[in-house]
Amino acid sequence: MKKTLVVSYTPREQSNTKKLVDFFVEHAQNKTEITFLDLTKDTPDLLLEKNLNLYVNRNFGGVALNDEEQKILSKNDKMVVQLLDADRIVVASPMYNMSLPATVKAWVDAVIQAGKTFEQTENGPRGLCDGKQALVLMTSGSDFTIEPLKSMNFATPLLNACLGLMGITTENSTAFGLQQYPDKVESMLAMCKEEIKAVSEKWY
Ligand SMILES: Cc1cc2nc3c(=O)[nH]c(=O)nc-3n(C[C@H](O)[C@H](O)[C@H](O)COP(=O)(O)O)c2cc1C
Structure with missing residues (x-):
């Protein structure tokens, strides 16, 4: 059975994004073994002076860390293992x-690790996660599917690029414009659910 990691950041009560995650889980739970990473409860460590330098020294410099230093990186390292x-x-x-909520970007910063999920080559970065596939579920208040906002969507392109850097191929299901089109909320979510169902059926 394939293993699936569900990484979610849906802190708002009545979150519409959570409705999409719940639909995915409901549809997929008997077909795959699911692990959940709720970023509102299990928040990655921001890369600050101490852990950033330990990470760089270890992953780029080949420096062996002692147990205490390794422990400082352990929360984010655990997220790499999960991925x-x-x-x-x-x-x-x-x-x-x-763009991405800072907490989601912190997860990206936690899991993009040199030597673990990507490696640097003379041709640029090469992903080490070949064969993995991702589905990005995202909602927004305004309609980012058309200009002038379309070219200001730094959220899904960033996530797709970061997953891509690790060698993970990505599909997106988005409901962009939930506040701009209040009458269309249910139909937009329904469309996403169809897309989620199709991806789930393709995956498992
Ligand atoms: C802090 C914050 C920033 C937001 N920024 C944007 C934004 O830049 N563009 C946009 O269209 N909607 C923005 N929104 C609206 C949310 O993206 C939108 O309501 C989304 O559907 C919320 O998802 P949820 O129901 O899962 O909480 C923002 C909402 C919050 C709370």
Whole structure:
């Protein structure tokens, strides 16, 4: 049975993004072994002076860390192990300020690790997660499917590019414009659910 990691950041009560995650889980739970990473409860460590330098020294410099230093990196390292263990990944998040919520970006910064999920080559970075596939579920208040906002969507392109850097191929199901089109909320979510169902059927 394939393993699936569901990474979600849906802190708002009545979150519409959570409705999409719940639909995925309901549809897929008997077909795959699911591990959940709720970023609102299990928040990655931001890369600050101490852990950033330990990470750089270890992953780029080949420096062996002692147990105490290794422990400082252990929370984010555990997220890398979780990702490497999964065949399929669902990342669900609202758009915040045209980009990813900081907590979701912190997860990206935690799991993109040199020597673990990508490696540097003379031709640039090469992903080490070949064969893994991801589904990005995202909602927004305004319609980012058309200009002038379309070219200001730094959320899904960023997530797709970061997953791609690790060698993970990505599909997106988005409901962009839930506040702009209040009458269309249910139909937009229904369309996403159809897409989620199709991806789930393809995956498992
Ligand atoms: C802090 C914050 C920032 C947001 N920034 C944007 C934005 O830049 N563009 C947009 O269209 N919607 C923005 N929104 C609206 C949310 O993306 C939208 O309501 C989304 O559907 C919320 O998802 P949820 O129901 O899962 O909480 C923002 C909402 C919050 C709370």
